[in-house]
Amino acid sequence: MFILHCSDADGKSVSLRYAPHESSLTNLDGTPVLATNGQAGAPRVWEDAVRVSPQQPGRKIENPAVLKIQLGLACNYTCSYCNQSSQVDSMAMTRTADALSFLQDLDQWLKEPPSRIEFWGGEPLLYFRKLAILVPELDKRFPEAEFCMVTNGSLLTQEILDFIVRYDICITVSHDGPGQYLRGEDPFDDPQREALLKALWNNRKHGERMQFSSVLTPNNSDPAALRRWFVEKLGDESVVTSLEGVVATHDEKALAGPGVWSAAQYQSLKDAVASSFETGEALRIPALREKAKGLMQSILMGTPSSSMGQKCGMDRSDHVAVDLHSNVLTCHNTGANAQHGLGSALQMDEIRLDTSTHWAHRECCSHCPVLQLCGGSCMYLEGEQFAQSCENEYQFGLGVLDGTLRRALGLKLESVEGDVRRPTRRKVISILAQA
Numbered sequence: 001m002f003i004l005h006c007s008d009a010d011g012k013s014v015s016l017r018y019a020p021h022e023s024s025l026t027n028l029d030g031t032p033v034l035a036t037n038g039q040a041g042a043p044r045v046w047e048d049a050v051r052v053s054p055q056q057p058g059r060k061i062e063n064p065a066v067l068k069i070q071l072g073l074a075c076n077y078t079c080s081y082c083n084q085s086s087q088v089d090s091m092a093m094t095r096t097a098d099a100l101s102f103l104q105d106l107d108q109w110l111k112e113p114p115s116r117i118e119f120w121g122g123e124p125l126l127y128f129r130k131l132a133i134l135v136p137e138l139d140k141r142f143p144e145a146e147f148c149m150v151t152n153g154s155l156l157t158q159e160i161l162d163f164i165v166r167y168d169i170c171i172t173v174s175h176d177g178p179g180q181y182l183r184g185e186d187p188f189d190d191p192q193r194e195a196l197l198k199a200l201w202n203n204r205k206h207g208e209r210m211q212f213s214s215v216l217t218p219n220n221s222d223p224a225a226l227r228r229w230f231v232e233k234l235g236d237e238s239v240v241t242s243l244e245g246v247v248a249t250h251d252e253k254a255l256a257g258p259g260v261w262s263a264a265q266y267q268s269l270k271d272a273v274a275s276s277f278e279t280g281e282a283l284r285i286p287a288l289r290e291k292a293k294g295l296m297q298s299i300l301m302g303t304p305s306s307s308m309g310q311k312c313g314m315d316r317s318d319h320v321a322v323d324l325h326s327n328v329l330t331c332h333n334t335g336a337n338a339q340h341g342l343g344s345a346l347q348m349d350e351i352r353l354d355t356s357t358h359w360a361h362r363e364c365c366s367h368c369p370v371l372q373l374c375g376g377s378c379m380y381l382e383g384e385q386f387a388q389s390c391e392n393e394y395q396f397g398l399g400v401l402d403g404t405l406r407r408a409l410g411l412k413l414e415s416v417e418g419d420v421r422r423p424t425r426r427k428v429i430s431i432l433a434q435a
């Protein structure tokens with residue numbers, strides 16, 4: 001349980017009790033802060049999430065609800081904080097023809113329609129010939145399934161655009177707006193690519209079938225400024241810009257560069273995120289809006305943390321990531337030829353997710369005021385890579401918590417009191433040369 005010390009519009013101190021494991025937010029006298037207006041309904045029965053760990057591996061099931069197809073990890077960009085680059089060497093190479101055998105094998109373990117099928121790279125449009133085999137056939141088999149793809153948008157052609165429209169693929173374009181230099185070239189700098197991106201947006205914006213999505217990094221951490229950048233670029237106030245989240249550190253390169261923030265940069269992040277709720281900009285940014293909504297709902301419904309899985313959902317048995325050899329992977333960001341290759345989808349009963357750690361097994365997450373907002377960062381990171389990713393998530397979460405309180409209650413979060421535990425960090429001991 002934590003005490004949230006806040007100030008109201010007149011600068012008066014107001015303190016609230018927040019218990020993330022029970023999702024209760026009360027005044028210090030125990031009265032609830034949020035009125036349910038009698039809409040709470042009958043008490044809900046919550047199912048416990050499976051708490052995966054190497055000792056208690058998770059399982060995967062046939063006919064998953066979410067199928068993530070890894071086309072390959074190659075990319076034409078070299079983002080400086082890429083969460084896949086450390087995995088590229090462990091990727092099992094697949095050829096275009098493997099898409100055909102993949103579809104044949106699929107008959108054996110995917111008979112029910114998934115609700116969503118995602119196509120992943122690397123950069124998925126590098127693998128357009130694979131997509132041209134997979135998508136029409138999967139559309140025939142599972143017309144009800146939603147198709148989604150995350151791309152850097154730099155390889156669009158008219159042919160690809162027509163294909164996306166024809167198969168109604170929901171598109172997320174990864175782009176960091178003013179911070180794009182951390183990823184590589186800006187496709188908006190090339191008039192032809194810019195025209196294609198605009199044409200795609202103008203087609204896909206109807207029915208919410210496209211968004212631009214950015215990663216918050218130390219010098220590019222203002223979600224409202226990011227949104228303005230895209231509004232101006234697209235010349236469209238309605239452009240949907242979201243966030244992939246705050247930068248994580250999946251390798252030493254990210255730990256030596258854009259994954260590490262100074263205290264001042266964290267403060268700017270928190271201020272920018274919190275004030276975007278006050279101005280209402282955050283409500284136009286799906287990732288922020290959904291986080292705040294989820295937090296409010298958890299408090300209104302008393303969502304117990306025992307029902308919470310990991311933030312990305314890949315600890316769930318009904319979320320399955322595979323490559324075109326039908327290798328089941330920890331997630332679509334990993335390769336099959338090392339520890340993240342979990343076995344074959346053709347023997348789904350044998351799959352054991354033994355590479356990952358549910359947040360409940362991490363002391364810091366069990367003592368974290370933003371647990372309900374974060375969901376435990378990446379489940380397979382350990383050591384300093386986890387510690388730094390966790391710190392980034394923590395500071396971002398505090399910004400969202402503050403923003404949600406400002407928007408919902410008119411209270412500004414000043415500090416958090418309680419048994420907050422942070423992960424153990426790598427200690428750097430400098431050795432001074434003796435004179």
Ligand code: SF4
Nearest residue numbers: 364365368374376390
């Ligand atoms: S911020 Fe860190 S400690 Fe808190 S839930 Fe996320 S990963 Fe766990």
Ligand code: SF4
Nearest residue numbers: 312314331333378379
């Ligand atoms: S396990 Fe989840 S959070 Fe970690 S890299 Fe994979 S999808 Fe991302």
